[in-house]
Amino acid sequence: MSEYETKSGLIRPSRRRLLTGGAALGIAAPFVLRNGRAQAQSKNLVFVTWGGTYRSSVEEGLIKPFMAETGINVTVIDTPDLAKVKAQVTTGNVEWDVFDAPGAMGTGGSREGYWEPLPASLFDASDLSIPATKDLVPFYTFAGGIAYDPKRHPEGKYPRNFAEYFDAKAFPGRRTFRNRPSETLEAALLADGVPPSKLYPLDVDRAFKALDRIKPSVAKWVDSTPQTITLLQTNEVDFSYSYASRVKTTGATGAGMAFSFAQTLNGLEYLAVLKNAPNKENALKFVSYALQPARQAATMELLGNTPVSKKALPMLSAETRKWLPNMESDQNLVMDEMWWSTNYEKLSRRFKEWVLS
Amino acid sequence: MTGVENSRAAAAFVSPAALVSLAIAAVPLLFILYTSLGGAALSLEAFENLLTSTLFRRSLYTTLEISVSASLISLVLGYVVALHLARQPPRRRAVYMVLVLLPFWTSILVKSYAFTVILGREGVINLVLSWVFGTQVALPMILNRFGVMVGMTNYLTPFIVFPVLASLLAIDPALYRAADIMSARPMRIFFTITLPLSLPGIVAGVSSVMVMSLGFFVIPALLGGRQDVMLANLVDFYTRETLDWNMAAAIGVLLLAMVVLLSAPALWMRRNQLAGKA
Known part of the structure; x- marks a missing residue:
C-alpha cells in the first residue's frame, strides 16, 4: 500500500x-x-x-x-x-x-x-x-471570479460583478486576467451586458471589443494559476481574476483575501x-x-x-x-466546455495575437 | 603532435560520448524533423503556416531581442565577476565559485517568486527607496521587460563566469609582468592582453547562454509583461493545448536551426585556434 x-x-x-x-x-x-x-x-x-x-x-x-x-x-x-x-x-x-x-x-x-x-x-x-x-x-465545478484584498478595498470599493470589473473609472486599479480566451471572453460578454443564459455561442467580436476597453488596466495576463493570488497578496494588483477555492486557502495563513460571489464563472x-x-x-x-x-x-x-x-x-x-457559489443564481454561469472544444484553438491564436498587439 | 594526429586522438576520445548522444538525441531530433514535415506527407505546410502567422513572427522577434540582450548583459556582469575571481588566491576562489553556483541550486520557479518579493511594487527595493526619499516609490520592475532581464541574467551569468574564468586563468602571467615592465597602463593591459586572450571563453559563454535563453519560458511567463512571449511558450501552446505537434515540431526545427547558426562562431573560433597552434 x-x-x-x-x-x-x-x-x-x-x-x-x-x-x-x-x-x-x-x-x-x-x-x-x-x-x-x-x-x-x-x-x-x-x-x-x-x-x-x-x-x-x-x-x-x-x-x-x-x-x-x-x-x-x-x-x-x-x-x-x-x-x-x-x-x-x-x-x-x-x-x-x-x-x-x-x-x-x-x-x-x-x-x-x-x-x-x-x-x-x-x-x-x-x-x-x-x-x-x-x-x-x-x-x-470550480468558481472563477473577482478576488480582492478586503483590507485595501472594503465593501463598496471593490467590483462585485464583471460589469464593475470592466469599469476602471468607478473602480480604479490594476487587474489580472487569465492568458487564454476561455473565461476571459465570457467575463467580457457578461460585463458588456449579455445575460448568462444567452452567452453561448459567444459573440467573439463583441467580447474582444469589450476587452479593448479594459486592456490598459490589466497589469498581468496570468499563465500560472497560483500567480492569480500571489500578485494580489503582494499588492502588485488591486483586483484579480482567481478562484474561490484558491482564495479560501489564503485565510489559513492569516491575511485572508476575499472573493465576490455575486457573479461567478464555473468551469x-x-x-x-x-x-x-x-x-x-x-x-x-x-x-x-x-x-x-x-x-x-x-x-x-x-x-x-x-x-x-x-x-x-x-x-x-x-x-x-460559505465558499461555494449559489448555482441557482441567474448571475452565475456554467461554462460550455463543448463549445470551447471546437473553438479553442482558433480563438487562442486570435487571443494571443490580440494580447501582443 | 601534428594537427592530423591531434584530431585523430580527439576522435577516439570523443566517439563514445558522441555515440551515446547520437542514440539519445539524434533519433528523437530526426523524429521531430519528420513530425514537422507532417509525417509521411512530407509537406512544408507547417512551416508555411508559421511564416505567415503574426503570432509566430512577433514571438520570434521578441525571442531574439530578449535572448541577445540577456546574453550581452550576462556577459558584462559575468566578465567582471570572472576577472575578480581570477585574481583571488586559489582557496578563496574556490569559495567564491561556490557562491556563483548558489543560484543554480534554487528552482527557477521559486526564484521567480522571490523576485516578485524583491522587485515588486511593495518589494524590498521600493520599500527602501520609499523610506530614503520619504515618499511612496513604486518603480515598476516586474511584469515588464526589466523583470525578464533580471530573472534571466540571474540564471545565465554563471554560464558566462566559468568559461571566461577558464580563459583568464590560462593566460601566461609572464605576459602581465612584461606589460608591467614596459609600463603599460591597466586599461592598455586589459585591451591588448586580457580581452583578446579571453575571447575563446567569451565566445563559448555567450553562445551557450544565447542557446539557453532561446528556450526560456517560465521567467518571461512569471516576470514578464503581456508582450514578452517567447517561442518556447508557443511550442508549449501547440504541444499541450492544441495538440498540434506538427506546428510544435516545426517551431522546434526552426529553433534548432537558429542554435546551429549561433554555434557557428564558436566552431570557427576553435578551428582558428587549432590552426594557430599547428
Whole structure:
C-alpha cells in the first residue's frame, strides 16, 4: 500500500511490485471472484491528478476509502497532461487509467477520441447537476471570479460583478486576467451586458471589443494559476481574476483575501478513462465511486469545490458551503466546455495575437 | 603532435560520448524533423503556416531581442565577476565559485517568486527607496521587460563566469609582468592582453547562454509583461493545448536551426585556434 504514498510521479513502481502490493492486501480474492475475468488480471489502477494539497485532499476523500473498500491498489501520478495522453494512446503504450481533466483537456481528448466510453449505468443520472457525456463525467465545478484584498478595498470599493470589473473609472486599479480566451471572453460578454443564459455561442467580436476597453488596466495576463493570488497578496494588483477555492486557502495563513460571489464563472473538471487503459474495469469502478454522494461530499469538503452530486451538497459543512457559489443564481454561469472544444484553438491564436498587439 | 594526429586522438576520445548522444538525441531530433514535415506527407505546410502567422513572427522577434540582450548583459556582469575571481588566491576562489553556483541550486520557479518579493511594487527595493526619499516609490520592475532581464541574467551569468574564468586563468602571467615592465597602463593591459586572450571563453559563454535563453519560458511567463512571449511558450501552446505537434515540431526545427547558426562562431573560433597552434 505504500506505493501510492511515494512520489509516484518520479519513481514509478514496477509492475511486479504493484502486483505483490495488490496481493498483499489480502482482501483481493473474494472480490476477484465476484467480478469476473477482467478483474482477475488486475488489482491496480493508475490515477493522474494534480499535485500538492489538491492531491492530498483527493487521497483522503476518495482514494483511501476506494482502496479500503475494493482492495484495488491506486497509484497516483501528478499533473494531467493531454500531450502525454496523446503520446500514450497514439503509440498504443497506455500506462494511465483515470485522468483528472479540466474542461478544455477533457473535451479536447474527447474530440481526439482518447477516452473510453462511460456506460450510463455507472452513474445516478438524477443525482448529477450536470449530465455525463458519452466519455466524460463531471467531477466538480470550480468558481472563477473577482478576488480582492478586503483590507485595501472594503465593501463598496471593490467590483462585485464583471460589469464593475470592466469599469476602471468607478473602480480604479490594476487587474489580472487569465492568458487564454476561455473565461476571459465570457467575463467580457457578461460585463458588456449579455445575460448568462444567452452567452453561448459567444459573440467573439463583441467580447474582444469589450476587452479593448479594459486592456490598459490589466497589469498581468496570468499563465500560472497560483500567480492569480500571489500578485494580489503582494499588492502588485488591486483586483484579480482567481478562484474561490484558491482564495479560501489564503485565510489559513492569516491575511485572508476575499472573493465576490455575486457573479461567478464555473468551469468543469471531468474524470475520463483512457482508451485501452490497462486496468479499464477498475477505472470504470473508480469513476463511478467518485460520483457517489458520500465520496463527493468528503472530497469536496477538502478541495473546496462544488460537487456535481446534488445529494452531496447538503452534506458539506456550513463553513465549506460559505465558499461555494449559489448555482441557482441567474448571475452565475456554467461554462460550455463543448463549445470551447471546437473553438479553442482558433480563438487562442486570435487571443494571443490580440494580447501582443 | 601534428594537427592530423591531434584530431585523430580527439576522435577516439570523443566517439563514445558522441555515440551515446547520437542514440539519445539524434533519433528523437530526426523524429521531430519528420513530425514537422507532417509525417509521411512530407509537406512544408507547417512551416508555411508559421511564416505567415503574426503570432509566430512577433514571438520570434521578441525571442531574439530578449535572448541577445540577456546574453550581452550576462556577459558584462559575468566578465567582471570572472576577472575578480581570477585574481583571488586559489582557496578563496574556490569559495567564491561556490557562491556563483548558489543560484543554480534554487528552482527557477521559486526564484521567480522571490523576485516578485524583491522587485515588486511593495518589494524590498521600493520599500527602501520609499523610506530614503520619504515618499511612496513604486518603480515598476516586474511584469515588464526589466523583470525578464533580471530573472534571466540571474540564471545565465554563471554560464558566462566559468568559461571566461577558464580563459583568464590560462593566460601566461609572464605576459602581465612584461606589460608591467614596459609600463603599460591597466586599461592598455586589459585591451591588448586580457580581452583578446579571453575571447575563446567569451565566445563559448555567450553562445551557450544565447542557446539557453532561446528556450526560456517560465521567467518571461512569471516576470514578464503581456508582450514578452517567447517561442518556447508557443511550442508549449501547440504541444499541450492544441495538440498540434506538427506546428510544435516545426517551431522546434526552426529553433534548432537558429542554435546551429549561433554555434557557428564558436566552431570557427576553435578551428582558428587549432590552426594557430599547428
